[in-house]
Amino acid sequence: MASDLGQVAQLLEATLDHTKHKKAEAALKLEEQKPQYSLQLLKIVATDSLQPKIRLAAALAFKNFIRHNYVDEDGNYKRPIDEVNTIKQELIGLMIVCPPTIQTQLGEAISIIADSDFWERWDTLIRDLVSRLTPDNSKVNNGVLEVAHSIFVRWRPLFRSDQLFIEINHVLNTFAGPFLTLLFATDQQIEANATNKDALKGYFDTLSLLTKVFYDLSCQDMPPQFESSLEQISTLLHKYLTYQNHLLETDDDSEAGIIETVKADICEVLELYVTKYDEDFNRYTQVFISSAWNLLSTIGQETKYDNLVSRALHFLTAIAGTKQHANAFENEGVLSEVVEKVVLPNVALRESDVELFEDEPIEYIRRDLEGSDTDSRRRAATDFLRKLQERFEELVTRVAGKYINHYLEQGKTSWKEKDTAISLFLSIAAKGAVTAGHGVKTVNPLVNVVEFFQQHIANDLISESAEPISKVDAIKYLYTFRSQLTKEQWQAAFQPLIQNMGSSNYVVYTYAAIAVERLLYLTDESGVRVFDRSDIEPFAKDLLEHLFKLVEKENSAAKMQENEYLMRCIMRVLIVIKTGVLGFVDMVLDHLVGITNIIKQNPSNPRFYYYHFEALGAIVSCGSPEGTSKLEDRLWEPFNLILTEEVSEFMSYVFQLFARLLETKPSGPLPNHYQALVPPLLMPALWETRGNVPALARLLAAIIPRAAQSIVAENQLEPILGIFQRLISGKKTEQSAFDLLESVVKSIDRSTLDKYFNTVLSLLFTKLQNNPSDSFKLRFVRFYHLVSARVEAGLGADYFISQVDSIQNNLFTPVYLNVILPTSDQLVANDRRLAVISFTKTLCDSSAFAKRYLKGWRFTCEAMLKMLANAPKVTLGAGDEIINVADVDDIGFGLGFTPLSTCRKQQGRDEFPEITDLPQWVREYITQANQRHNGAIAGYVQERLDDRGKQALAMYMS
Secondary structure, three states: OOOOHHHHHHHHHHHOOOOOHHHHHHHHHHHHOOOOHHHHHHHHHHOOOOOHHHHHHHHHHHHHHHHHHOEOOOOOEOOOHHHHHHHHHHHHHHHHHOOHHHHHHHHHHHHHHHHHHOOHHHOOHHHHHHHHOOOOOHHHHHHHHHHHHHHHHHHOOOOOOHHHHHHHHHHHHHHHHHHHHHHHHHHHHHHHOOOOHHHHHHHHHHHHHHHHHHHHHHOOOOOHHHHOOHHHHHHHHHHHHOOOOHHHOOOOOOOOOHHHHHHHHHHHHHHHHHHHOHHHHHHHHHHHHHHHHHHHHHOOOOHHHHHHHHHHHHHHHHHHOOHHHHHHHOOHHHHHHHHHHHHHHHHOOOHHHHHHHHHOHHHHHHHHHOOOOOOOHHHHHHHHHHHHHHHOHHHHHHHHHHHHHHHHHHOOOOHHHHHHHHHHHHHHHEEEEEEOOOEEEEEOOOOOHHHHHHHHHHHHHHOOOOOHHHHHHHHHHHHHOHHHOOHHHHHHHHHHHHHHHHOOOHHHHHHHHHHHHHHHHOEOOOOOEOOOHHHHHHHHHHHHHHHHHHHOOOOOHHHHOOOHHHHHHHHHHHHHHHHHHHHHHHHHHHHHHHHHHHHOOOOOOHHHHHHHHHHHHHHHHHOOHHHHHHHHHHHHHHHHHHHHOOOHHHHHHHHHHHHHHHHHOOOOOOOHHHHHHHHHHOOHHHHHOHHHHHHHHHHHHHHHHHOHHHHHHOOOHHHHHHHHHHHHOOHHHHHHHHHHHHHHHHHOOHHHHHHHHHHHHHHHHHHHHOOOOHHHHHHHHHHHHHHHHOHHHOOOHHHHHHHHHHHOOOOHHHHHHHHHHHHHOOOOHHHHHHHHHHHHHHHHHOHHHHHOOHHHHHHHHHHHHHHHHOOOOOOOOOOHHHHHOOOHHHOOOOOOOOOOHHHOOOOOOOOOOOOOOHHHHHHHHHHHHHHHOOOHHHHHHHHHOOHHHHHHHHOOOO
């Protein structure tokens, strides 16, 4: 039964009300199951009589529905084909007539569809777009160009490939001609409507989109159609880079007008063409350099020009990177003008920066620190100067040095001038990028960064009377050059840094926390931490208490989560101090649990709560085994509330922490808390959220060994195997499926497994036949060895063979020869050890290999000997050092799964830890088996092995 339009619209409206949204979202989930749901959403979007907010909610719901329900992992449609076709027919026309906010959502949906369907399964799209272009209707043209841009922009980051160029050529053949016609027609319309403000605004919007699409179409290679019109295109771009019209100027100092937007778009195109196509574009470049220079020399300081200034500077930076144009700058007079007219005005603090520092401190920090200021004047001016310095190091250092000294002198009485001096010094002192892990790794050899700090900056770090911005400059300087200081120098700076956390100024104490966290993360060349547990243990408790106090200054959920840098510092201290926390663990848990209970009401900052759960993970991972029950008691209530209240953002973190607590003590009866979790964990709905799956599978795999009896008694094995079946069918979830399956095979006795084993193998073999991934084959082979090695549990190679042969007679032979033997040699570490143990037991105890597979016995023996010659080492569980492998900032937060580094699961664990000396164990096992079987093994050796094999095995047979 199809959804009822009015009802869906009411539910969408209810999702906008925070008191009703949970219930409404659950009801919409049910509507999703009904046929034609996606088309109902599009009808709501198209209904002009509905409130704009409901239409927007429908567009958003449509985009999210398409993201998860359009195609599966292999690109096959999940919707009926007639629904797919209707969506494609309706979507473009609908988007073109919608208001801009809705256009954005539908544009993203088109981009998602294009990802899977364009261009082979949607080869009519470009013709459809071109057919809708008009010579003079800017609203329609803008809709068409929005769609085009949303599809073509995907090409920008892609690597060159034949497939990609086939797609681009398919587009250019149909689109490039009409595109250029529209570009020149829009220019004529702007001329004709120079005094008509509303029409002019529409045509400039078109010009902005045309410029963006021009970049998209040129991003991989210059289209031949553009090459033949390059002179006309260049003339047009130059015209609008220098265009003025007071009708389009904005009164607002902070909001860029459409002219500024178009000029910034043009600078982006110029940067691309100078960087990639300089040979062809070279003859038009000079006029653009002069215009960009004039623009930068005359433009105002208002923030509305920031993006344009930044883009123009990026263009000049590209110019400075080319041989023939850069030489124009190799002159002291020219460089002095560059520094004076372009660099200094853009690195100096403006009134708007000071206002941001005071009124929106967290925004100031993000822009300043994270490169979310890639469009900032200061960063772009710095990049420009650095590019010039790469070419003329001594000259640039000398010219900039004069200005630095001048501003340092002025800075004795004015902190703003001193800030300018420090910014300029940072521009010329640092070489290469500032890395997240080490700050600046290479410095300009013509300056001394440590001496500069000691002479001009250190005092601001310790002085009570220093301006807050001067303190921030001092902390940021240490943060930037952290790799350049020795441990002794750092020990002198560390205490003052921590004292700055006591500042009453938000930016100062946050910057201090940022610098401390990065210092604790810092490693030397060999990967050893510069500051370790012994360095911070004396004051860790006070430091943590102070950081918690800063976080808890705010008691609303949203405000408490605003400053992720404080929580990240808490996390890092806990990671570095390890078991040193046990002396005051109750205090830390009190704070972390209290914070959990507040932020779960409204999870709003994914970084904050990620660091928060990493901090909890650090506690869970260093808690001694005797202490896990105490930890379980402390964490059960807040974590259980997260699950019962369905705080979806936190659930996968909770599952990981629960799993880690169980893995810390893998044997013994399952605590009652967890016993109650088992039935809800088996509910299919929980597994529908893809981000939950790895954590859920890990938790269930940790529960099974400790609850095996009750799982069998309460008929829970079938639902668990049902989950395995679901997970094994998807590429992204197959590893989790194997984790579950291995846990079942190790924990449930053979008599119970018997009736399911054949079905499990059928599922695995179906997947083996369909060109599976290498990782699937490795896990399948590991699973074989796990079964084969568990002879004492009634399993073993013969059990596996009999189950395979019950599916199809003699099926085991090709699987063994083509998959198990060749793939076993690719196993590493503990998995390789497992394979040696499995092969040894097969040679000694399998009657099938003794009687049926005579050649197979020889192949197995050769495989085992080869593996022993390259003896696998036991790998122990990794400690918390792994958090240094990927910095937490490299993690993308979204709908996917975010693993907690502090709770990272040990990969490929050792299934036979009691075997410490593997070659010795093999020797003893074969010797004893030979005695058990009255010398039969020695007989097989003589009959089945060649001389080399006999010789190699002799050392394992006493």
